[in-house]
Amino acid sequence: MPVIAIAAPQPATGDLAAVQHHLRSVETMTAAFSQTDRAGKVLTGVLTLKKPGKIRFQYEKGVPILIVGDGHALTFIDYSVKQVQRWPIGNSPLAVLLNPYRDMTKFAKIVPGIDPRILSVEAxxxxxxxxxxxxxxxxxxxxxxxxxxxQGWVALDSQNNRTTIRLSNQQFNAPVSDRTFNWNDPRRNSPKN
Incomplete structure (x- = not known):
């Protein structure tokens, strides 16, 4: 009976390997963010990330929305209309940031650029x-x-709506409490995870 060799996944190399190393080296991150939507509207706030799978977009005062990832799902909360939407983190482009152990060679590529100091990865x-x-x-x-x-990212949803996030004042690997990812359910006014 012939022996069949099964090819092992190829490890990321070069710049893609550097990106994967960075993502695996970051356990937590906080940063100020500015978000620009396709209409040019800009919102600001604070991003908090804790791996695996936890993220919080706390928007500026007066903006009644919140986005929280609890490790399993991303939740979009709109307090002005008391609406909550959830979807699996794996179904979001943010999964690349939140799961550092996925094999990037299967879903990401380096985008060629002019400035060698800047590295862009499309996933x-x-x-x-x-x-x-x-x-x-x-x-x-x-x-x-x-x-x-x-520095940030550009997300394109399935309807080709573009959202640009720019980060500043990034702080890495400082302690972040799991309670940071709790939120108040506007439908019940009780804390949720």
Whole structure:
């Protein structure tokens, strides 16, 4: 009986390996963010990330929305209309940030650029275009985890709606309480995870 060799997944190499190393080196991150939607409207706030799977977009005072990832699902809360929407984290382009152990070679590629200090990575699931795509933008920075500093990303949803996130004042691997990812359910006014 012939022996059949099964090819092992190829590890990421070069710049893609550097991105994967950075993502695996970041256990927590806080940053100020500015979000620009397709109409040019800009919102600001604070992003808090804790791996695996936890993220919080706390918008500026007066903006009645909140986005929280609890490790399993992303929840969009609109307090002005008391609406809550949930979807699996794996169905979101943000999964690339929240699950550092996925094999990036299966869903990400380096986007060629002019400035060698800037590194862009486009990630999407070709089997599920409805999940959208994300282009992460890093700048080479020896003082940052893995030698890269996440500057932000551009997310494109399945309807081609573009959202741009720019980060500043990034802080890495400081303690972050799991309670940071609790939220008040506007339908019941009780804390949720």
């Amino acid at each position: 999407y699931d070709p089997k599920h275009p409805e999940y959208g795509r994300i282009t992460l933008v890093f700048i080479r920075n020896a003082a940052a985890p893995g030698g890269l500093m996440l």
